[in-house]
Amino acid sequence: xxxxxxxxxxxxxxxxxxxxxxxxxxxxxxxxxxxxxxxxxxxxxxxxxxxxxxxxxxxxxxxxxxxxxxxxxxxxxxxxxxxxxxxxxxxxxxxxxxxxxxxxxxxxxxxxxxxxxxxxxxxxxxxxxxxxxxxxxxxxxxxxxxxxxxxxxxxxxxxxxxxxxxxxxxxxxxxxxxxxxxxxxxxxxxxxxxxxxxxxxxxxxxxxxxxxxxxxxxxxxxxxxxxxxxxxx
Amino acid sequence: xxxxxxxxxxxxxxxxxxxxxxxxxxxxxxxxxxxxxxxxxxxxxxxxxxxxxxxxxxxxxxxxxxxxxxxxxxxxxxxxxxxxxxxxxxxxxxxxxxxxxxxxxxxxxxxxxxxxxxxxxxxxxxxxxxxxxxxxxxxxxxxxxxxxxxxxxxxxxxxxxxxxxxxxxxxxxxxxxxxxxxxxxxxxxxxxxxxxxxxxxxxxxxxxxxxxxxxxxxxxxxxxxxxxxxxxx
DNA sequence: GGAGAAGTTTGATCCAGCGCAAATTCATTG
DNA sequence: CAATGAATTTGCGCTGGATCAAACTTCTCC
Numbered sequence: 001x002x003x004x005x006x007x008x009x010x011x012x013x014x015x016x017x018x019x020x021x022x023x024x025x026x027x028x029x030x031x032x033x034x035x036x037x038x039x040x041x042x043x044x045x046x047x048x049x050x051x052x053x054x055x056x057x058x059x060x061x062x063x064x065x066x067x068x069x070x071x072x073x074x075x076x077x078x079x080x081x082x083x084x085x086x087x088x089x090x091x092x093x094x095x096x097x098x099x100x101x102x103x104x105x106x107x108x109x110x111x112x113x114x115x116x117x118x119x120x121x122x123x124x125x126x127x128x129x130x131x132x133x134x135x136x137x138x139x140x141x142x143x144x145x146x147x148x149x150x151x152x153x154x155x156x157x158x159x160x161x162x163x164x165x166x167x168x169x170x171x172x173x174x175x176x177x178x179x180x181x182x183x184x185x186x187x188x189x190x191x192x193x194x195x196x197x198x199x200x201x202x203x204x205x206x207x208x209x210x211x212x213x214x215x216x217x218x219x220x221x222x223x224x225x226x227x228x229x230x231x232x233x
Numbered sequence: 234x235x236x237x238x239x240x241x242x243x244x245x246x247x248x249x250x251x252x253x254x255x256x257x258x259x260x261x262x263x264x265x266x267x268x269x270x271x272x273x274x275x276x277x278x279x280x281x282x283x284x285x286x287x288x289x290x291x292x293x294x295x296x297x298x299x300x301x302x303x304x305x306x307x308x309x310x311x312x313x314x315x316x317x318x319x320x321x322x323x324x325x326x327x328x329x330x331x332x333x334x335x336x337x338x339x340x341x342x343x344x345x346x347x348x349x350x351x352x353x354x355x356x357x358x359x360x361x362x363x364x365x366x367x368x369x370x371x372x373x374x375x376x377x378x379x380x381x382x383x384x385x386x387x388x389x390x391x392x393x394x395x396x397x398x399x400x401x402x403x404x405x406x407x408x409x410x411x412x413x414x415x416x417x418x419x420x421x422x423x424x425x426x427x428x429x430x431x432x433x434x435x436x437x438x439x440x441x442x443x444x445x446x447x448x449x450x451x452x453x454x455x456x457x458x459x460x461x462x463x464x465x466x
Numbered sequence: 467g468g469a470g471a472a473g474t475t476t477g478a479t480c481c482a483g484c485g486c487a488a489a490t491t492c493a494t495t496g
Numbered sequence: 497c498a499a500t501g502a503a504t505t506t507g508c509g510c511t512g513g514a515t516c517a518a519a520c521t522t523c524t525c526c
Contacts, residue, residue, distance in 0.1 A: 127360035149425035192382035
């Protein structure tokens, strides 16, 4: 479960939470961290359960979903390498607010919540980095909220794809590819629509050559056209 | 515009951002703060404008709204006394992400962004408090997102009222009253529906004696019934 | 390589709630 | 207190997209 080999401080430099920190502090954080491989499909934690660890992803991808009492769920966020997750409850009510599942083989670092808190107390820069990270996510959530309340399903899906490109896009032969494996249901759960509507819209875009869908990966052939749809034609 | 009288450090103790801080630090924060009265209707800042100050409310209420390029807007949050607003951009891109308007006569404290940042650097507790505040708001935003994507308009409005009660409810003769003055449009903009739908639903509840609407204030006569609606009958 | 599971596509139907319009009530100000 | 503007209520038709149903395709694992 837990690697016995010490965590390399250099690995921490790629994590946004530890950006702009002196090497000594990275060493300190590394000393308290544990590495763990996360095989694809692994449920990392469950919504409502006490936050036993605070997490950061070194590689791979993690899906964060939230379910209501009725079972209806949304995809809160996809976590890529260098991003933290399940860290906020350390400072609030101590309960994970959502489920986390590895969507590809991944590697995480994790800390005991008390250790991370102590680290933030000693080094305000870490706490400040965390405000920046959480603040950015809050801004995104509010933007999604506005879109969901006011825009049509196709605009929202276009926005979703553009945001994912921004987060995890890489250039390929025929366009920009989203590095996370995504099912239609995932797209729907981010954009706030149903699997069926998402499938219809993506199929139409694929017919128009705007988009290529391979395996569980999407390649956006024309980001410009996608932009135009997102802006409402 | 700016009060010449020094800010009283005791006033800071009621602000969540400065919770659990030694008096000396409160003095330090007070020394850098400015007081300003905010008459009802005053636009405090505009979306997209550089964040010239970081704000906290001593009394009154402020409405934070976000508009899209098409003019459609949502109500991101209502700020009550003791809450901070317009503080996140200090740590991110430096631009206010939304509009802020006083909805009743209010009094604010404000800081120069650089001063607040320095304060957080010196006292990690302040930065940690801020993570807790922003983290809580993020959780709320994600909850709203899920509700908006999956629940009917009446459930969302019921949830909205309950959340507002939680934030600014006070007991009165005939039920629990929400302390912010709210127009139907405000309710609609929080719940993510139209003014018309909100009006219809509230009117129906008023007919059933579940709710009393006076001036621009709502009194929830039966929070229990409201709870039941929020849970889906 | 084949059986079963998981994911996708597409069709048909239906309704919550949006958009538009108009009447009515309420609040503010000279 | 009248008058003007703002906010609310209510009616009605229409539609985007949810829901239900079913065929089809693609993965996964033995």
